[in-house]
Amino acid sequence: MQIAAIITSLGIAAVGLALFAQVLVRMYKTITMGQPVPGRTSNPWARTKNLVVEFGAHTRMARRGKRSIGAAHWFVMVSFGLLFFTLITAFGQLFSPSFQIPVIGHWWPYQFVTELFTVVGLVAIVYLMALRLANLPRTKGRKSRFFGSVMWQAYYVEYTILGVLLCILVLRGAECALENGSRFSMEYFFSAPIAKGLFQGASVSTLHNVIWAVATLKIVISFAWMITISLNSTMGVAWHRFLAFLNIWFKKKDDGGTALGALNPMLSGGKPIDFEDPDEDAVFGVGKVEDFGWKGLLDFSTCTECGRCQEQCPAWNTEKPLSPKLMVLALRDHAHAKAPYIFAGGGLDLAGEEKATEEMLKGVPHDVLAEAARPLVGSPEDNAVFAAEALWSCTTCGACVEQCPVDIEHVDHIVDMRRYQVMIESAFPSEAGTMLKNIENKGNPWGMPAKKRLDWVSEVDFEVPIFGEDVEDLSEIDYLYWVGCAGSLEDRAKKTTKAFAELLHIAGVKFAILGGEESCTGDPARRLGNEFLFQMQAQQNVEMLNEAFGDKPSKKIVATCPHCFNSLANEYPQVGGTYDVIHHTQLLDTLVAEGRLTPVTPIDQNITYHDPCYLGRHNKVYTPPREIIAKVPGLRNTEMHRCKEKGFCCGAGGARMWMEERIGKRINTERVDEALSTNPDVISTACPYCLVMLGDSITARKQSGEVPESMEVVDVSQLLLRSVK
Structure with a gap:
């Protein structure tokens, strides 16, 4: 019995470790085939602190509102790391059934904590399994957040955890019976009843056989899991146990904030594109999976398939084809399937010609070459990885990013793909083209003359100072009021503009507007994917604002439109405009x-x-x-x-x-x-x-x-x- 246990356990462990080492190398190569991403190692202390907080307090898991799920996942997660020591113990028990880890093995606090997390982890995993079964796609359809997830992988992971924890409990019971005859002690707080119930009166040889058998079963279950994930590098429900730590540490904002607010600057080869004189080989947006930054490829590989993003997505909730989760899974599977082609030197140059020779690609399997030939965005007829209809369904609301427990940056990835479609393929909804032309030609999405921006001023019975006419120096005012295109030109939004201006007048706040000098911030163009038009609008506005504020140390702007507010506050610093921007509700709250x-x-x-x-x-x-x-x-x-x-x-x-x-x-x-x-x-x-x-x-x-x-x-x-x- 003992010899068979040793041979079986060491054999499967050797296979598991060898395959795991191979897949780690392949995973690293796959992720790093992406483009450089600057700024992901800034402020390492803050990043580490945030990682510890997100991991230890499970702050991201709590955002869905069901704390019981977060608590259950926390115990399962901690058990995964803490109970690794029981795997070491199991190997030792193959050679000596009474083996315990040196120094801490017989220390009662260690034994107690081990049993506590085993029991609570067991309850937690059963609870999580029940929740999954209660929310199956076959019963809830699209309303299930697990719709589209690879269910067998989730079941396999859950039953692996369940099996390992049960093995630990049985082993602890046998250890208790072997060492102290099932008497109660803090070392065997939970396992003493098991010893008494299962092993009362059992002989030493029987207990030895039980320990060898169950230790072997535990090792086999553990390393079968390792072999399975090594053979399935896209098994995010398992791989997130390793990759989530990296994904959280390398997140966009080193202060721990979500990847919302400002979009990423448009990069090529990890460097911002100079839109006035772009390099000849500059890549605009993401047209191929390898055009994503390495953080994007890490994002895709880290996805847990939990479906929280899908559950919150307004497009998915209204029967549209976009699911942030399904987008990430499609890009993940495509990236890993295409990777061998990239490793062999494959890829297209700017003219669309294959860079690799036939000799270089002769060892690449046909299915990999077929995967490499798929367009990233298109129609089902094109066998595209991601549907164009889904790409244009996104409202960039950020619900997916807010809810993701592993900090995936969905919105930035969607906009990157839009950038390529707009700026290279000229493939976007036709009605959006009218909006872009209006911004380019008239400075607003509706295509109205600039003088129309002042029509609302004649509709109020108090003075509204206009910079350049009534106010020559912004040092005379408290706030520059950025009215925005909608606030100036859309009849319903103009009511807000007039109400806010009147409140400022009543409160005695000195303010001024830019009038006809104001132009669209470029927010709609940027979110659509026309980065060039955004840059043009932003640079024009920044030049005008910097000239208006001059050397004034206080550059306060108030905006009634959150989209203008976001662009001015978060995105204009990317093009040289740094201002103190607040939303009108913030100012009104202060005035009250x-x-x-x-x-x-x-x-x-x-x-x-x-x-x-x-x-x-x-x-x-x-x-x-x-x-x-x-x-x-x-x-x-x-x-x-x-x-x-x-x-x-x-x-x-x-x-x-x-x-x-x-x-x-x-x-x-x-x-x-x-x-x-x-x-x-x-x-x-x-x-x-x-x-x-x-x-x-x-x-x-x-x-x-x-x-x-x-x-x-x-x-x-x-x-x-x-x-x-």
Whole structure:
């Protein structure tokens, strides 16, 4: 028995370790075939601290709102590392059934903790298995967050954990019976009852045989798992146990923040592209999987297939083809399948010609060559890796990034693919082309003359200072008010502009606007993928703003549009413009707190507040709008079930405001359904895009009689003004 156990265990361990060493080399080569990514090692102390916090406190897992799942996963995760020592013990027991790890093996705290995490880990894995079985795709369809996940791999991992933990408990029971005859002690706190129940009266030779058999079973289960993941390098549900630590450490923001707010600059070979004089061999966007940065390939390999991103995605929730999870899985599988072709020197030059010779590729299997020939984005007829319809369904709301427990940067990857489609292939929805031309020619997405930006000024009964006409020096003012294209030109958004300007006037805040000198920040163009147009707009605006502010140390800008706010605050520093930018709700909240604005008139209405994605998730501004609403007498705010970090998009971001929704349910309709479930008199928001999208849905419902004519969608500033006046 003992000899067979030793031969079996050492044999499978040798095979497992050899295969694992091979796959680690292959995994490293696959990930590093991506392009250089600068800035991923900055501030190593902060990165390490964040890794410890995310790992130890499981902060990312808690974002879904079900703490029991996070707690269960934490125990399973910690057990995986802590109970590795029991594997060492099992090897020792093959040679001596009473073997324990030197020094700590008979230390009761170590023994107690080992048994504690075994028992709690066992309960946790059974709970997680039950949750998976209760949410199977075959019963819940698309509403299951596991839809599209490779289910056999998840089952295999779960049953492996279950089997290992059961083996540990049985071994501990046999050890207890062998050493102290099942008497209770802290060393065998949990296993003493097992010893008494299973091994009472068993002979020493029987206990030896049990230990050899169960130790061998434990080793076989463990190394069978190692062999399985070595043969399946795309088995993310297992590989994330190793890669998640790296993915979190190398995340985009070294302060631990999510990869939201500013998009990545457009890089070629790891260097920013000079759009005024780009290199001849510059690569624009991502047209092939190897064009992704190495962090992107690490992202794809790290995906746990948990489906949290899919569960929150507004496109997926409204029957559109985009699932952030399925996108990542498709790119992961393609990258790993294509890798041998890249390793052999394969690839296309800028002219689309194969760089490798036939001699270089003669050893590459035909299925790998076929995989390499697949277009990255296209139609099913093209056998594309990722569907073009899915690519253009993204609103860049960031819900996927916010929820991902391993810090995958979905939005940046989607925009990188869009950049290639727009700038190289000229393949994008036709209606978006009109928007791009309007920005390029007129400085706004609607194509209106610049002088129209001042029309709203004549509609108010107080003076609105215009820089260059009424104000020559911005040192005379407190804030430059960036009105934005929507706030200047869209009738519903102009109501917000006028309300906010009047509140500033009442509060005695010195402000000025740029008027006709203001131009689109370039946000829609950048999110669509036209980086060149964004750069043109951003550089033009930065040049104008820098000249306007001059040497003034305080460069304060306030914006009513979260998209403008995000561009000015987070993206303009990439092109040389650094300003102190706040959102209008932040300023209004401060003015109310300081007593410069006093809401006194009661507004007896039920209200529900909708979080704009680019104000909330992208910039973490959740509190100021709610504080303003709370200070208006009579207003009663009822939160929607998806709010704050889990808020649901209005459907306008990612340049979707200028593209028709032809697939599935309209996103703004879904969001208004959620809003109406709170029985509101008013739906409030703090973004002109949201105002338009939610307003369109309410208008349609008024026409069909679903909601009363009194129902309205208003900005927080409009509510505040009503109460202040």
